[in-house]
Amino acid sequence: FFALADESKKLGIPFAGHIPWSVSTIEASDAGQKCFEHLGAAVSPRIVWDCSSMKDKLRKEGEDVFDGISIQAPLTPAQREALRSFPRKILETYDAREADALFARLARNNTWLCPTITVLRSMRSLYDENFTRDPRLKYMRRNIKENWAAKNNPFICRWTKEYQALEKRVYQKEMEVTGAMRRAGVEILAGSDEPNPFCFPGFSLHDELGLLVQSGLT
Secondary structure: OHHHHHHHHHHOOOOEEOOOOOOOHHHHHHOOOOEEEOOOOOOOOOOOHHHEOOHHHHHHHHHHHHHHOOOOOOOOHHHHHHHHHHHHHHHHOEOHHHHHHHHHHHHHOOOEEEOOHHHHHHHOOOOOHHHHOOHHHHHOOHHHHHHHOHHHOOOHHHOOHHHHHHHHHHHHHHHHHHHHHHHOOOOEOOOOOOOOOOOOOOHHHHHHHHHHHHOOOO
């Protein structure tokens, strides 16, 4: 990662993308990563994790457990327990001072955020019939609609009702953090992560703009 960052800097080529497991949000920003994709607290996106008072411990646990998860393969008992406990740990250890320091650093480095709230919302709403009856489904091919169903999603179909409720709380925290980052001066890009479930081509960009307003943007 740091070799790529160094070469990009030498060549004057901006680089953006996900934050690797072994790199913290601040390390990636300080290295020159121009934009972070997604603002999540699930298996990969980790900005919210770095607002935790236990961020170093959570990161180590994440490297040990989540790095081996495949959406196709069955979960090990350790992975299943980690998936149950991590969102709760993130919510319980969220530290406003850690968050303020992180957001100020990102703003100072001119690191942008593409939160893709559309996909963060949809992944937490696949069991909600009011959500999954979206009339825009008429524009999608049958095989895509089938792939979008919760029962056919190898990751979502493992969620218990208790875990679904927990993830809804994490989503509200992600919305809160998006607004806080913008107020701290972090620049925001609108992205949708189409064609993930219910991220409709074209439409989802407009959905994202509305969700950004809900999160506190003007």
